[in-house]
Amino acid sequence: MLHNTIKSDIKQCYTNLGHQLDNFIPRRAQNYLVAEIAKTLAGEYHKKNRILVAEAGTGIGKSLAYLIGGIPFALFNNKKLLISTATVALQEQLITKDLPLFNQIFPREFSFILAKGRQRYCCNHKLEASCSTDSELQLGMWEEKPKKSDLDLLKRMLKATEQNKWDGDRDSWPTTIPDKVWQQIMADKHSCHAGMPKHRSCPFAKAREHLDKADVIVANHALLMADLELGGGVILPEPEQTIYVIDEAHHLPQVARNFSSAASSLKGAATWLEKLNQIVAKFAELADYQKANRFQNAIQDSVQHLVPTLNQIANNIDSSKFNKDGVYRFEHGELPSWLEEEAKGCKEASKKALQSLGKIQDLIAERTKENIIIPRLGEQALTEVGFYLQRLENLEKVWALMAQPNHKKGAPLARWIEKSPERENDYIIEVSPLEVGYRLDQLLWSKAAGAILVSATLRALNQFTFFCRQAGISDAEAEGTRFLALASPFDYQNNARLVIPALKLEPQAEQFTDLLIDVLPEYLEGETASLVLFSSYWQMNKVADALRPLAKKNKWQLLVQGEESRNETLKKHKENCKNGIPSILFGTGSFSEGLDLPGNLLTNLIITKIPFAVPTSPVEEAHAEYIESKGGNPFLQISVPEASKKLIQSVGRLLRKELDSGRVVILDRRIINRRYGKALLDSLPPFKRVIEYN
Template identity: 30%
Template sequence: MFGHAVMIIKLVRPVLSDGDSIGALLIKEDLEPQYGYSDPDQAEELQGLISAADVFAYYEEADLGYFRKMGGIPQTRINVKKLAMILFPREGNYRLYQLAEKLGIAKSENELDLISGILQKCEEKGRTFDLTFFSETADWLDHPELACFFQMLKSAVLKDYPDRPLRVIDQNDFPEEGLFYQPRKEQILEDKNWVLECFRQDGLLAAAMPGYESRDLQVEMAGKVIDGFLQSRNTVIEAGTGTGKSIAYLLPAVWWARKNQQKVVVATHTIPLQTQLDQKDLPFLHKILPFSFRGCVLKGKGNYYCRRNDQLERQKRTHFTGEEKTAFLSLFVWRLETRTGDLSELPQQPGMTSVWSSLGADSLCEPGRCPYAKSCYLLMARRRAEKADLIIINHSLLFSDVKTDNQIIPEYSYLIIDEAHNLYQTAISQLGFELSARSIDWLLNGIAGTGRLSLVAALTGLLRGEQFNLNGSELRDKIQSVSQSCLSLHEQSAELFSFFASVMGNQNGIILEEAYVGSEDLSFFYVGLENYLERFRTLKMVLESINKLLFSDNDQISTIKYDMIKNIVELGEMIKGLEDILKQDRQGRVTYLEKNNGIYLKHSCIDVSSIIRERILEKNASTVLTSATLSVNGNFDYFTKDIGLTENFQTVIYHSPFDYKENVTFCIVKGLDVSSAPGSLMAGEIAGFIGRAAALLKGRTLVLFTSYQLMQHVYHQSEHWAAAEGLDLLAQGINGRRESILRSFMENPRSVLMGTNSFWEGIDVPGEKLSCVIIVKLPFMSPSMPLVQARSNKLEEEGRNPFIELLLPEAVIRFRQGFGRLIRSGTDSGVMILLDDRVLKKYYGRYFLDALPIEQYFTGRSEEVLAKMNKLVAE
């Protein structure tokens, strides 16, 4: 492709600035290595080549300082990593070695070979595009280097494929069946025993899986699922790790759905489990079952790429940052490849986060009336769901369906809820209302801001155009009213949230009731909220009046009206939430402030058990609720009361088949005052212990915290020993998002991963990559959290003990989840360490110890536990 010399370098700025040697690889047009340079002393040989060369650097843009020293300036400097992010948008990890492996490039210790290979893959991928792609991307190439590369690609395509047909990207038609649906001869047997026989040693599963061993627990669980369906009875199943629960409920579910022509819905809490069911388990069942079935994933509107919203965003490209334009370039490639339009396929690379939320379908979306309906991913997802036998959703969508009176999920009567221990908290979150200064600022910036093309700017542009039949004077006055209303609302918002900050002080949350904030502050709150609400209403009315003025069918006006109606709807939702707060209805609801990367005003149900019972459990013929952790020492009362399950249900526990006695060493460290001493004082001691333990195991350690603040303190106290031991220290929110640091942890065994709440579950790291889990504190919820406080108050009013009936069972279930991170397969082994010795000192400690699948544990001070670990490592 390249008509002159090309250099590929691994560019690292500190190396260049120090003047040390830099590796450079000179390659010819066919990308075959010819010879290399590793020492700047060979400058004479390089000088004649530099000025005619294209330099492809990895990690950063090329630094010209090096080349000036060599006596020439290269023709172009192109970032190979950025090219890979654009041309391979779904890879997610763009570290050199990991990306090279994913792209199938031969392993090499020479990084220059890998960079060369990646560049070659980029060229090969680019040559598959047609001229439509190059025309669409031309306006987004704000870097001359990128423009140069894409121009060379376009020239190569024109030369090699002059007759390649153009493709109309926005009119792709995809099959509405599941991606692996293949009709075939039906053999659906009526007897449930046929299903159970599939799990036997000579059944379908064994025939398809070499080395398969029938598990009695899995057979029994499948039978319980079928019995629940047959008897129209709810079933609560606790199935320990290794039970094989996903297949134990999926196989009966698809059999039942096909036999009775009844949809079955499966709801999960975490994305990894949803992905496993969709991409691993269902395709496996499609392959082995003697009958066909349709399975699909259904998500909320905002998860599906919307072509209309894409077009609206493109109009703002002159306001995009360089990173956002690069993200959009990767989006152009992704659109050619995606079959589902699910935006979660796109990694959260720099620039993508800020535009991601604008690309999904929104509350105004009506696929049937949209000009892009023929290729609408949301519409296709809904059609697949209508035809599906089994639909996979998440807990959030389940409650979104409840809020919309069952307008989202196609009608169904059979439901399986996996990871059901999260159901109550998801209901609290989804059925509540929240508002933050950040969300208000985002809304107001979209209406009258100075950043991207705002609504006010678009309306002002109409006035300048003068080609539309509009009342210019009236529109001008109303535009001014919009700007004034936005300014007024912004000022009121700043004042109100400043008041919230003063009320909260150093607290992370507070209930907005007289007992907690006093009568004077409470009165000020309601007066301020009334004024706040009035400003929302004023802005909404002005936008509605402008919307009535715009009646042309012109595309520009249609776009503005669509954007305006979205803002009107969003304002309406905020107004409704504020009105609910001002009703001051204390029956079963609580209004409070919470601090989490900003201050939030929230209004939530205290008890959602009646909603779950009436809108989910009683609606369905049968609901199966399953998880590895639902009981507290064999008792399901806490869980069943939480979800309103009071009659017509059965419960069963299937303990994990793994040999924890042989494979887990559980140690409790005595003498660390982690439960009462301030985190800032204990951070050094905790970090020291973690460092010595991780050094013994050469990484492979997960540390679970209950406090983000304590984790930060410990992380910063740990950086020195991590560097000294050559270990990669990864912390949630410090080194990246949950998914990215988990991926880094799995790719590099010499790592220590620190996480808070979301790392206590949904982490599946089998084998030797994880050999030690350290739990810093028992995972009690803070009694001062507003919702916990409100629920505790309610229990006390009923004459019940909040600690015994709320805080303790929640902590035990959470503790079991954390413990479950260590052993994920029958061959796993490792060390579990608890730094909180309250399990030995307090009466409630036995609840935690009795909840674990082991009977013996080792106790000792830090040195004794480390000595025990050293002995284990030596063995």
Template identity: 30%
Template sequence: MAMRFVIIDLETTGNGPKKGDRIIQLGMAVVEGRSIVARFASFFNPEQPIPPFIQQLTNIDEQTVEEAPLFADKAGEIAAMMKGAYFVAHNVDFDLPFLQAELERAGRPPFAGPTIDTVELARIVLPSAESYKLGDLAKQLGLRHDRPHQADSDAEVTAKLFIALLGRLHRLPLLTLEQLRRLARHLKSDIYSLLDAVIAEKRKEAPVDDTVAVYRGIALKKPAPKPDDGRRHSPSASFAAFYEQAPPLPLPGYKRREGQWEMMRLVYEALSTSQHALIEAGTGLGKSLAYLIPAAFFAGERQERVVVSTHTLQLQEQLIRRDLPVLRQVVPFPLRVAVLKGKQNYLSLDKFVSFLSEPCDTYDAALLKCQLLVWLLETDSGDLDELNVSSGARLLLSELAIGEGEDGGRHHFFAQAKQRAERANIVITNHAFLLHDLTASSPLLPPFRHLVIDEAHRLEDAAAHSFGERIDYVSFRLLTAKIAQTLGKWPEAEHGEAEDAIARCQRRLEELQFEGDELFRLLRRYALAKKPARAGRCRCRFSPADEGGRTWQAATELCWRLRDSAAALCGAAMPLVSAPAADGSPLPASLAADLAALERQLATLVRLLTETDPSAVRWIEADEKGAANAVRLYSQPVDLADFFADRLFMKKRSVILTSATLTVRGRFAYMTRRLGLDEFYPLCRSFPAPFRYEEQAALFVPADMPLASAVSVETYAEAAAAAITAVARRVGRRLLVLFPSYELLKMTVEALKNDEADEPFVLIAQGVQSGSPAKLIRTFLQFERAVLFGTSGFWEGVDLPGDALDALIIARLPFAPPDDPVMEAKSERIRARGGDPFYELSLPEAVLRLKQGVGRLIRTERDKGLVFVLDRRLTNAPYRADFLASLPPFPVHEGGLLELLDAADAWLWQGRRPNGV
């Protein structure tokens, strides 16, 4: 391709050229013919101070730029290199405005050529990439990236990334390239002429591409021949022989852990003797292989299928990518492993064909179409979790999944997954699908009698969510807006026959939306009057049999009217739904599916507001300062012990539940009671983590913090902010601070921000900065000195090994907030039978949560770090032993904060290697 591309990266004093921020370094790499042919790099004097966090991020300080040229001195050379070229950058919207501002300041004309954003191009060409940050993409593609956040190094690696993306683009089949070309005008990057050049080259090649299949005009990955399922010759022909020989596992740097092998033996014993088991396996034990290896031997020897259920996608991916290859090398017979999830996790190709033919109303829709076209050439499963799409495209993607009542069309990814599961020795699924299957009249999982549940501490929560119900104003409004949009798209040619039906539907829909607005407004008013908001949010429990008053009566009457209006709408739409368009338009099917979803929503609303269910707790949530109708209604079962006993443990021969947090004070009593295992006498065993906790970590409890239960949240937040600041200044470079509630997190961050300008560390806070926990962690790791504040998802599943984390701060013991409706309902039940809700529920829950949080610190045998628990109830409350006996055997230090900081500083660096742990 005779094209010229100039790849540019900048380092700047801030984020806004309009606010006067300036360039401090610029790197350029010129690409022609898929090779770098020229380079340019220079620091620039910005004629203004460089903020401390920019210095920390880039390692560019005031001294570095003091003698550097002004941008105007190099503007002519830079403009000459860019002449006639594409402007390419990793986030063009950041780099180009800065460059334009500097060119204007230097009296030069702005750049007016085409642009390509490598973030956007990577999203299209690598639709399954875990992250689109430059460093992460470089790592994925094996590109060397020595000095991140230095413009010359970033420009070089962006150029290599661009060349790699061009290569992948050229390998796409002609059919896909032509479809991308039709979509290219809706993208931000000017890649249509680039695609023209690739297509022209492609047409010169052999026209037949036997690596793809075609379905309704879309290129798909052709199924590969089935690989050899495993080794057929091994000295270890049975689990007994394998366990006796105890060969080293084929893992890089594998080190034998006695606890892992003991767990293997126990899992095999439970499976082969048809017993249930609760196994607590500490972090770093290697628990996944400790249950997969005996499960695989058992499945092969007994010709019995074993199902493995996980809670998180992260663990499911780990089982497939990291553990399955090891398993195939260890097990001496053909091993068939399959993943099966609910239908809504798989793409409906027929829906995508219809979606592809629709006009691109939004940028998100255009980009998603491009991503799906490329992904279909890579995926074997059609599992939508493989995709990394923008938040704006997530809702669109969910609408392309196979619906619960749909058959998926002639090319059915779910049916293929189900067939693979029926042939498999081991089936990997998730808690939600497993629980749905236990109650389904026609189970979708193949028959099985043996089950391993990993992340078992999340099983009850998953069941409560799965069997609970929810409806909220936003989802109601989105669904009715979608129906209105579908009616508005009805083909003009059909208006002669369908015009009356469309008009009737639109009138019914307007009535429905008006009544829905009024209903949710009434519910919000009722909830706020019944229970005032706490920390800006109201959570109000209700029971239809016990509610009363004019507002509640008006809401229930409106609820019935809403259901009748929906039924009238469905009746009015019958002529449209029952007479599909002659041209095969997807609109009738789409309308029918949305109307069915609306009827399900309103049936849920009627149940929640009018039917009594003593086994469930119901509540209304509303934000004090939110919209007048921004309301959410929830229902969850209170006690699931009988369900687990009857539907799970009675029906299966062996259920093995494992997690890193199952015991309180070394006992399984709380978990066996909670899961209905009391009468099954399960095997119970705890295997500690293989770490030297006495040497690797220490616990510090400041005695001069205010007592959490004796002061207001605001007072405690101010004290916590001061303590966090002191710890961050004195010890460690990166700190993770965990909070039991967002209310306390927000107040603490606000108190800290008052003095942030003078601090040497960067603050990154969940809910303050946008993004998922994974995204916030990636940002956190970019800085040498940073403090990450998290709640909810940060207490578990976060992995920060080595020098990624020096200290962990627990801001407050993780007792459930007092307005938690589920905990309230459970406490009432315990109290009604004469029990103590605190010791039977609140305390065990808090202990397990604290164990999960503390487990974020020591992840490998080489980690070393500090734990600060700012809540002095840990060491002086009557229940302190329940917490301390459940934690790893850390040395515990108490005293004034300044005294503890001296001790912590000395302990952290004692014997630490110069290059860090």
């Protein structure tokens, strides 16, 4: 049962909120969501499985709801509240707006912080080493000789760090740091030793201290998965002591899949393995040669197996198997027998090398702490060893997954080879799971003190089934998970129309792009703020080029995604709307989510095509293949539910506030001509419908 103190705190929040906000009007759906969050966390629906999955439409105020429902419960029960998001924009909103507001209305003191992963912080020792003039050290640090401009940037960063003008956070450096440079200096678990004097005051260690003290932590899905993959409680609080709020939850399965995937080059890996072979004797000497001798031998034996094997695999690959995109996918995840045997050998050799180098690192760290080795030399060696450990860990993961036999139950792994875009005659070995729900359940749902999953789009075709299967959450009532679908408070019937014109062609027709060029002007004429969503860049650019003369004639401002940065494009659109200049945005799928254009910034939304994703990536192809092998229909089981979610997200761009109004135009007749179309149409908000017929 919910304790009276928690109930009192929640009521006090609402009372204070009314005083804090001008013209505050309580929202029934928000109140209901707060109550359901609190009751779920208190175990009123299920003592053990305290999970709530809530689809909350635009305008409900879900972020304030989970703060009011979650923070009082977490503090009273001495738990941490961790809010995980998919986008930086939502993180910023929580840190700069929502949490400061909640701090003013909550009757008790609490602290909050934005959490970032190790990889957002610089390792001071790596930074020093990267700037070193020691050519042997630089050989180990860089795969290729660094450019002068890269070294100059690193030297400026080192100087700023030494003068306490930079805190080591990548996001706080005034200019963009190229990925290639950042990868040389970012903190990682292998190079960072809390026991070493220099690392006790490193940027990540300082940030971690603040994290441990905070009551509420805002993170992203990538950092959450990184922590869970390490066992939980390494970067973020332990799952058993944490209540999780997963906002933008529909992104979590894809992030989880990315973290369970792995990739490594063949000849590129052979190159750095040879460097390790040359330098490992130096590490063994620092570690005490008598103790480290057997580990050195094990590493060199492993390298002597791996280098020729990786080069041989590259030479044996049949170039005729690659498609036009440079991808060779193994059907049903099954490797040819020769590669299966090589994978087993690479798995064992990389595992042995990883374990042995880890032992050498431990010995160096121990001798450095005991001042047997000069600290400067010891820490420099540990940093260098860390580079190779990181690479070996990835190599071992790739070959362990490649060698893993397919299970009779469950989906196989997707396995494929891509031609390297950077090295001629080199290949990238890649492996990915098809389904990650079981992993999320194993690492997160089964351990968490409680979990609240929210998003404006969790259902597909009006059901939670598709999301639950992806996220590893049982939708069986007996399991106790609570499900809510809360409609937006917006007046869709009176404030917006959904128009489906009587077009003579469907999008799969060859002449459809020409048809768009002909009909779009009719739906842009007289409109002041339009967004047109396309299914491909190619089609968008062709239509844009064709309509530019008309736009110039009519004094329309045509702004096309990709011609300038997203921020600059949206800035120009807002200026146009402010100055009364008709403004038209052309965008693709990324403009269908996270784009906030309230009021007169968007009154006319045109969707050229139902957003069906074509299974072109190796993982998508493998997933479709697996479903077919089980007698299923990939189009109905994957494509239609995904399209339903994306279509809901797309139409959600129109009404952002209660007084917004406008029109949605869908130029795809399949939504009324095909059997699946009715389900797609019925899953959209209750706009006033205008369906035209010839």
